[in-house]
Amino acid sequence: MVKSMGYFVFVVLLTLAPICFSHKPQVGYLFPQFYDHSCPQLQQIVKSIVAQAVARDRRMAASLLRLHFHDCFVKGCDASLLLDSGEGIVSEKESKPNKNSIRGFEVIDEIKAAVEKACPHTVSCADILTIVARDSSVIAGGPSWEVPLGRRDSRGASIQGSNNDIPAPNNTFNTILTKFKRQGLNLVDLVALSGAHTIGNARCVSFRQRLYNQNGNGQPDFTLDPAYASKLRNQCPRSGGDQNLFFLDYVSPFNFDNSYYKNILANNGLLNSDQILLTKNQESMQLVKQYAENMELFFDHFAKSMINMGNITPLTGPKGEIRQNCRRINSY
Ligand code: HEM
Ligand SMILES: *[C@@H]1O[C@H](CO)[C@@H](O)[C@H](O)[C@H]1NC(C)=O
Numbered sequence: 001m002v003k004s005m006g007y008f009v010f011v012v013l014l015t016l017a018p019i020c021f022s023h024k025p026q027v028g029y030l031f032p033q034f035y036d037h038s039c040p041q042l043q044q045i046v047k048s049i050v051a052q053a054v055a056r057d058r059r060m061a062a063s064l065l066r067l068h069f070h071d072c073f074v075k076g077c078d079a080s081l082l083l084d085s086g087e088g089i090v091s092e093k094e095s096k097p098n099k100n101s102i103r104g105f106e107v108i109d110e111i112k113a114a115v116e117k118a119c120p121h122t123v124s125c126a127d128i129l130t131i132v133a134r135d136s137s138v139i140a141g142g143p144s145w146e147v148p149l150g151r152r153d154s155r156g157a158s159i160q161g162s163n164n165d166i167p168a169p170n171n172t173f174n175t176i177l178t179k180f181k182r183q184g185l186n187l188v189d190l191v192a193l194s195g196a197h198t199i200g201n202a203r204c205v206s207f208r209q210r211l212y213n214q215n216g217n218g219q220p221d222f223t224l225d226p227a228y229a230s231k232l233r234n235q236c237p238r239s240g241g242d243q244n245l246f247f248l249d250y251v252s253p254f255n256f257d258n259s260y261y262k263n264i265l266a267n268n269g270l271l272n273s274d275q276i277l278l279t280k281n282q283e284s285m286q287l288v289k290q291y292a293e294n295m296e297l298f299f300d301h302f303a304k305s306m307i308n309m310g311n312i313t314p315l316t317g318p319k320g321e322i323r324q325n326c327r328r329i330n331s332y
Contacts, residue, residue, distance in 0.1 A: 029316055030148035034127075039119035046111055046128065050135040053107040058254045061136040062200025063104040068133035069196070069309065070102060071126065073183060074161040076313030078154035079125035081162075082108060082326040089329070095162035100243060101203065105327075108132065112326045125326035126151035130310050137306070140199050142256030143299035145307060152320030155329045169206050169271040173280035176273060183312050185305070191277055191287040192301035193309060197248040197270070198260035204236035204244045207271050212238055214272075223275050225267040232270075246270060261292035 035042045053060045071081040074092060081098075082105065085091040092098060093105075108128060115123050127149045138144045165183075167176040180190045211233050214221040220229055235244050247253035248270050249260045260274070265288065269275035277284045291298035321330050 030150045030311065030314060032146040032148055034149035035119075035123060038122050039115070041118045042115060042123055043131065045114050045118060046131045047135050049107065049111045049114060050132055051139060053104075053110075054136070054139050059201060060104060060107060061140040061254075061256075062196075062248075063102075064107060064132050065136040065196055066102065066200065067104055067108070068129045068306075069193070070098060070162070070166055071129050072309050072312045073165050073179075075154060075156075075158050076315070077126050077130060077151055077310055078313075078315050078320060079129060079151075079323065079326060080154045080157045082125050082129075083154075083157045083329065084327045087329075089157050090159045092157045092159055092162040095159050095166075097166040097168065098162060108326055116324065121322055121324065123322065124151050124153045124320075125323050126153055126314065128326070133306065133310075137256055137302075140254065140256035142198075143303040145303035148307065148310060150316055151314040152316060153323040153326075153329075154315060154320055167273060169202075169273045170209055171273065173276045173284070176276075177281075183309075185308055185312075187281075187283055188287065188301060189305040189308055191284050191291070192298065192305040194274060194277060195258070195260050195291065195298055195302055197274055198252070198256055198258070199254060200248050201245040201253075202248050202270055203242060204246070205242040207232070207246075208236055208238075208242075210272055211236060221272065221275070223267060223279050224269075228268045248274075258291050258295040258298045261288050261298065264288055265292050 050061075050064065053064070067081060068077070070092070071077055071079060074080055081092050081102075083089050083091055085094070093102060108125070111128055111132065112125060115128065130147050130149070130151065134145060134147050165179060167179045171179070177187060177190055180186070185193075210221040210224055211229055212218070212220060220226075232246065235241065235246065249263060250268070250270075251259040251263060263269055264274055264278050267275070269278070278288050279285070291301075324330055
């Protein structure tokens with residue numbers, strides 16, 4: 001009996017050995033407790049500065065959430081987006097998706113300064129962007145999740161990557177899905193993460209094509225509700241007013257909820273890239289309907305997909321650096 005127990009334990013150990021001793025996580029070694037000892041105040045500092053920034057400017061939650069997306073889709077989540085031009089670096093801030101649009105860098109600077117004061121040379125700008133994205137969701141009424149940490153910062157930027165890898169609002173469904181798949185993300189990630197457009201603004205230039213000449217035939221997009229289109233045309237004329245701002249979700253522009261998907265079902269999606277989630281693919285259509293019905297399901301998928309996005313090719317271990325100023329690489 002004792003002997004057979006011993007054999008049993010031996011067999012179990014043999015079976016588990018490959019899992020216990022040689023399993024490598026797919027992505028670097030990110031884990032939520034990464035700074036628990038080296039910077040125990042980190043979470044509190046980030047949360048309180050995000051809260052102050054959103055209290056000053058309600059749009060800021062949206063702007064900060066978007067920073068993480070535009071960082072992760074270009075060379076991975078490495079804070080390449082935060083670098084200013086200079087010393088051989090052409091800033092991603094000048095790219096087509098970012099210019100006159102991306103914002104919130106002063107808030108990241110403020111957080112980085114406070115974190116450096118509490119825990120010098122410890123916390124990466126890339127991790128700050130990731131925590132900030134989660135806190136922005138929470139403060140707008142969206143889901144929360146534990147944020148895997150341990151990313152390091154790049155020593156370069158890629159304006160080409162920023163121009164090519166971030167989806168454009170007039171890309172086709174397949175182009176956008178391909179751009180997500182290239183990052184290791186799938187169709188569920190695409191539909192769930194697009195729900196970030198439940199908060200924040202877009203400029204007239206980002207959707208004008210739909211109002212006047214969707215297919216080069218001088219006709220508006222017939223998948224856009226005519227009454228909504230005519231309201232939009234008032235502030236987004238055929239020419240001029242390029243930078244005029246519109247709510248991505250006019251029903252509840254500051255609340256992170258599922259009204260984005262309800263709007264799409266009512267043909268009131270603002271961007272072409274929003275509306276085509278309903279009209280160009282069966283699977284994504286089903287998800288839009290499910291999220292419009294079931295906010296909990298949307299929140300659950302959004303949180304998981306944000307973690308997936310945060311796992312895009314992080315720099316870990318000896319790679320990259322901990323920048324002292326998020327706008328510049330360290331000088332030695
Ligand atoms: C699926 C492909 C996507 C496309 C084509 C797209 C495109 C855009 C465009 C054109 C704007 C308005 C920019 C402007 O006119 O200034 C915008 C805003 C925004 N996007 Fe996306 N986006 C996509 C996915 C995402 C994802 C994955 C997130 C985050 C998880 C996100 C978060 C936001 C937020 C929060 C805003 C508002 C920002 C603000 O008010 O400052 N987007 N997006
Ligand atoms: C998409 O928009 C860009 C910039 O507004 C424009 O140059 C391009 O021609 C548009 N693409 C299509 C397929 O309409």
